[in-house]
Amino acid sequence: MAQFSSTFLDELIARSDLAELISRHVDLKQSGANLVGLCPFHNEKSPSFSVSVDKQMYYCFGCGKGGNAFRFLMEHDGYPFPEAVEFLAQKIGMPIPDSKPVNPREAARKKHGLALLDKVTGIFSRCLHAEENKKALNYFAQRKLSPAIIQKYQLGYAPAGYGFMKRCFAEDHNTLKSLEAIGVLIKNERGYADRFRERVIFPIRDKQGRVVGFGGRILDDGEPKYLNSPETEFYHKSHLLYGYSEHRESVRKHKMLVVVEGYMDVLAMASYDLDYAVAPLGTAITESQLRMILRLHDAPIFCFDGDNAGRKAAWRSIERMLPIIKSEYSPQFLYLPDGEDPDTLLQKEGQKAFENRLKNDARPMLETWIQGLKNIAGDGVEGRARMAKKADQMLSQVSDDYLRQAWQGEIEKVSEVKLSMQKQAQDLPKSRQYIARKPAQYLTVNPMKHDHFMAGLLQKPMRFQSLPEDAFDFFIDTHPIHPIYTRAFSLVGDNKSTELDIAAQLMREFPDNQHIARWVNLPTVEDDEFQLLLMDMHITYLNDLLGRSDGLAVKIQMNEELKTLRTQQKQLKKYLSDKESL
Numbered sequence: 001m002a003q004f005s006s007t008f009l010d011e012l013i014a015r016s017d018l019a020e021l022i023s024r025h026v027d028l029k030q031s032g033a034n035l036v037g038l039c040p041f042h043n044e045k046s047p048s049f050s051v052s053v054d055k056q057m058y059y060c061f062g063c064g065k066g067g068n069a070f071r072f073l074m075e076h077d078g079y080p081f082p083e084a085v086e087f088l089a090q091k092i093g094m095p096i097p098d099s100k101p102v103n104p105r106e107a108a109r110k111k112h113g114l115a116l117l118d119k120v121t122g123i124f125s126r127c128l129h130a131e132e133n134k135k136a137l138n139y140f141a142q143r144k145l146s147p148a149i150i151q152k153y154q155l156g157y158a159p160a161g162y163g164f165m166k167r168c169f170a171e172d173h174n175t176l177k178s179l180e181a182i183g184v185l186i187k188n189e190r191g192y193a194d195r196f197r198e199r200v201i202f203p204i205r206d207k208q209g210r211v212v213g214f215g216g217r218i219l220d221d222g223e224p225k226y227l228n229s230p231e232t233e234f235y236h237k238s239h240l241l242y243g244y245s246e247h248r249e250s251v252r253k254h255k256m257l258v259v260v261e262g263y264m265d266v267l268a269m270a271s272y273d274l275d276y277a278v279a280p281l282g283t284a285i286t287e288s289q290l291r292m293i294l295r296l297h298d299a300p301i302f303c304f305d306g307d308n309a310g311r312k313a314a315w316r317s318i319e320r321m322l323p324i325i326k327s328e329y330s331p332q333f334l335y336l337p338d339g340e341d342p343d344t345l346l347q348k349e350g351q352k353a354f355e356n357r358l359k360n361d362a363r364p365m366l367e368t369w370i371q372g373l374k375n376i377a378g379d380g381v382e383g384r385a386r387m388a389k390k391a392d393q394m395l396s397q398v399s400d401d402y403l404r405q406a407w408q409g410e411i412e413k414v415s416e417v418k419l420s421m422q423k424q425a426q427d428l429p430k431s432r433q434y435i436a437r438k439p440a441q442y443l444t445v446n447p448m449k450h451d452h453f454m455a456g457l458l459q460k461p462m463r464f465q466s467l468p469e470d471a472f473d474f475f476i477d478t479h480p481i482h483p484i485y486t487r488a489f490s491l492v493g494d495n496k497s498t499e500l501d502i503a504a505q506l507m508r509e510f511p512d513n514q515h516i517a518r519w520v521n522l523p524t525v526e527d528d529e530f531q532l533l534l535m536d537m538h539i540t541y542l543n544d545l546l547g548r549s550d551g552l553a554v555k556i557q558m559n560e561e562l563k564t565l566r567t568q569q570k571q572l573k574k575y576l577s578d579k580e581s582l
């Protein structure tokens with residue numbers, strides 16, 4: 001990962017406009033100190049997504065997603081961190097200072113590789129239009145791909161023979177080695193040979209839209225029908241999707257995402273103006289690809305051939321999806337008629353009919369799963385038992401508690417068997433583990449109180465300055481809030497300026513912590529409320545300390561402190577209720 005200095009990152013966040021970044025996707029309305037809207041990460045009818053303009057952080061009280069501008073670009077738009085930084089810097093015209101990569105030579109080599117891939121794409125593309133390669137262009141014409149589609153997706157052709165690439169480039173050792181590294185040359189005992197020969201070429205792009213590899217399809221009936229780039233440092237087939245970078249924007253616009261089996265399906269759909277399909281690269285879909293898909297759209301439609309192979313592929317997708325599925329997602333499955341794919345169907349029945357299939361025939365994941373279970377388990381009483389057994393095993397992989405329970409109920413209805421729920425204590429959510437472990441006295445503290453206390457501090461970091469000395473120990477060191485809390489203390493201590501945005505800095509240091517974004521997006525904690533919270537926290541702390549202390553003198557002193565605090569608390573409460581009734 002490229003190294004960015006923390007001052008640069010802080011300034012970048014401070015100068016970016018998170019609300020503007022988010023309002024490209026979400027309608028935001030003012031509500032109290034924050035902006036609210038419908039969450040772009042999950043389906044909802046009433047807004048629980050909040051953006052704090054003051055702290056430049058968003059948080060969804062429905063699904064718990066939250067963070068700063070970097071996080072939004074990563075989670076919503078699928079950028080890796082360095083690209084999210086570059087994107088923001090470019091947007092506000094901030095030069096990236098000495099973003100010197102760990103190893104400049106490495107970076108130069110990588111840049112050279114990408115430039116070479118780009119060059120090769122151009123060469124394949126020009127080759128497609130050469131007079132002697134008419135049959136390749138004819139192939140695309142037969143498949144009804146227009147010149148516009150051919151141009152947009154930079155389709156190409158690799159001619160027959162073994163010396164084509166060598167003729168296009170200088171034949172020096174370094175060039176040949178580089179061409180081998182990007183996967184277009186193969187080295188054998190006779191030297192270097194072209195990997196792609198007599199094939200139409202589909203350039204494959206990464207998330208940033210850079211060509212990183214190629215898919216090649218044979219023109220006649222030869223084998224293998226499809227040949228792809230080998231794994232290189234640029235091309236990782238299990239982390240890429242064909243059509244992803246080309247269609248990211250239109251997926252958002254149409255609120256549609258269709259997952260198909262091959263390049264030609266993606267292109268066929270695009271040539272009928274359905275430019276929202278992606279496909280894995282010739283292998284069964286991977287978990288990483290499923291994550292990319294679900295991040296891009298929460299209700300993708302997975303399209304499969306209705307034959308046996310298609311049903312198997314659908315089943316594999318369901319299995320892979322179980323560990324990452326959440327109740328916020330609603331993937332659907334569509335079986336096309338036996339032996340058909342989107343390409344052949346579109347040619348037969350046209351765009352409208354195909355769109356209707358997507359709209360009307362796609363079935364929820366659970367329904368498709370239950371159908372699959374029935375097929376595997378077979379009929380009769382034993383069949384139902386086998387179904388329950390298999391479902392139980394599969395359900396144990398679902399990490400979303402609510403979804404698992406909902407699905408369990410449905411499967412019990414169908415199988416008429418009570419599932420045993422193999423999901424047991426070993427993977428309880430962390431918060432519950434924590435409660436189970438901590439000493440009893442901490443259970444008396446309402447976690448909501450912690451939340452509002454932290455919200456009060458981060459919303460107005462000046463409050464750190466007026467905390468009593470004891471406050472540093474309010475959270476025991478196994479408490480989940482402890483590391484953030486103590487770090488905030490040292491940030492305040494290190495910095496004389498009251499301008500320091502502690503929340504932003506914590507967010508940068510704890511990028512995976514969702515609490516920080518939630519705290520700043522909670523309703524404003526007013527001064528009086530904060531005073532009460534602080535007293536409450538202090539009293540709880542002293543009470544606990546008292547229980548664990550031995551010395552009599554210490555105990556007497558603590559009792560005194562407690563008494564004073566309780567009196568002050570009572571007075572403040574009375575004052576507040578008097579004020580309210582005025």
Ligand SMILES: [Zn+2]
Pocket residue numbers: 039040041042049060061062063064065
């Ligand atoms: Zn949400």
